[in-house]
Amino acid sequence: MKSFDTHTLLTAHGLRCTRPRVKVAELLFADGQDRHITAEWVADELGKMGEAVALATVYNTLNSFMEAGLLAQINGLEAGRYVFDTNTEPHHHFYNETTGCLTDMPPSALRFYKMPEAPAGTEIVDWQVVVRVR
Amino acid sequence: MKSFDTHTLLTAHGLRCTRPRVKVAELLFADGQDRHITAEWVADELGKMGEAVALATVYNTLNSFMEAGLLAQINGLEAGRYVFDTNTEPHHHFYNETTGCLTDMPPSALRFYKMPEAPAGTEIVDWQVVVRVR
DNA sequence: TATTCATATTAGAATAGTTCTAAATTGTCT
DNA sequence: AGACAATTTAGAACTATTCTAATATGAATA
Ligand SMILES: [Mn+2]
Ligand SMILES: [Mn+2]
Ligand SMILES: [Zn+2]
Ligand SMILES: [Zn+2]
Numbered sequence: 151m152k153s154f155d156t157h158t159l160l161t162a163h164g165l166r167c168t169r170p171r172v173k174v175a176e177l178l179f180a181d182g183q184d185r186h187i188t189a190e191w192v193a194d195e196l197g198k199m200g201e202a203v204a205l206a207t208v209y210n211t212l213n214s215f216m217e218a219g220l221l222a223q224i225n226g227l228e229a230g231r232y233v234f235d236t237n238t239e240p241h242h243h244f245y246n247e248t249t250g251c252l253t254d255m256p257p258s259a260l261r262f263y264k265m266p267e268a269p270a271g272t273e274i275v276d277w278q279v280v281v282r283v284r
Numbered sequence: 285m286k287s288f289d290t291h292t293l294l295t296a297h298g299l300r301c302t303r304p305r306v307k308v309a310e311l312l313f314a315d316g317q318d319r320h321i322t323a324e325w326v327a328d329e330l331g332k333m334g335e336a337v338a339l340a341t342v343y344n345t346l347n348s349f350m351e352a353g354l355l356a357q358i359n360g361l362e363a364g365r366y367v368f369d370t371n372t373e374p375h376h377h378f379y380n381e382t383t384g385c386l387t388d389m390p391p392s393a394l395r396f397y398k399m400p401e402a403p404a405g406t407e408i409v410d411w412q413v414v415v416r417v418r
Numbered sequence: 419t420a421t422t423c424a425t426a427t428t429a430g431a432a433t434a435g436t437t438c439t440a441a442a443t444t445g446t447c448t
Numbered sequence: 449a450g451a452c453a454a455t456t457t458a459g460a461a462c463t464a465t466t467c468t469a470a471t472a473t474g475a476a477t478a
Binding site: 225226227229230231232242244246247253255258259260261262263264265266267268269272273274275276277278279280281282283284 | 359360361363364365366376378380381387389392393394395396398399400401402403406407408409410411412413414415416417418
């Protein structure tokens with residue numbers, strides 16, 4: 151009686167169903183909540199749960215999940231830090247430089263008058279706004 | 285007969301006038317052009333000019349220039365890399381993930397319908413859009 | 419179920435951009 | 449010139465992430 155089918159989620163996204171991936175998927179997706187996460191947080195959390203996964207594997211897993219479209223990457227925070235978002239819908243963030251707190255921006259907070267056009271010969275792959283606050 | 289007064293620029297911004305700062309300021313501001321620069325580029329360039337400055341000093345200098353308002357920092361590029369902009373006016377960028385090329389967005393490319401409001405108890409310090417292209 | 423093998427995991431080393439340390443130097447004020 | 453706080457510097461330290469290469473494992477096949 152599992153309410154959340156990790157095996158289906160992984161295989162449907164072309165990912166082999168391994169113990170580390172199952173544990174990470176359960177941690178991130180089982181309750182359907184939006185989360186902003188780092189590799190370190192995932193590794194710590196699994197450790198506390200007695201399901202330790204090597205940090206390198208956590209990185210591999212998060213990158214695989216991102217390539218598979220299960221996670222989005224948030225750019226524009228502290229240089230040198232990768233933060234992933236379980237909400238893969240395009241949306242924007244407030245980043246509190248003092249506390250490190252990252253919050254979703256209500257969709258109504260920002261509207262674009264005109265979408266930017268990519269320079270000749272290129273196409274837009276991603277764009278997101280990070281509003282830094284204090 | 286100097287067309288660009290580094291001494292005045294530095295002291296007017298509350299910075300002591302040292303050899304490294306004068307050399308960096310001349311390199312970055314003498315011709316009035318907009319530039320996107322890294323510490324490594326500055327150190328290399330000064331080295332080639334026979335005016336070597338220690339890399340740590342270049343970092344100190346760029347950070348001082350930024351605090352003094354002479355440079356802006358561009359967030360949202362590769363994690364772990366600081367890029368500064370001699371154009372301190374708020375503006376946005378295209379970032380080519382393949383080539384690493386960073387270009388200013390024409391002001392007309394993006395218009396905002398509504399400015400975002402910061403979460404309670406905070407104020408917006410900075411925001412910029414990086415549109416990633418390929 | 420047993421075999422197979424491409425794929426994934428892992429510990430530890432490597433990497434790279436940036437910051438730190440602490441001793442020597444230098445710019446500015448008097 | 450003298451005083452002293454600010455700055456420079458080489459090299460070490462730091463830190464988040466990736467790499468290496470040996471081992472383990474999932475899933476397809478027999
Ligand atoms: Mn989010
Ligand atoms: Mn620019
Ligand atoms: Zn499974
Ligand atoms: Zn001067």
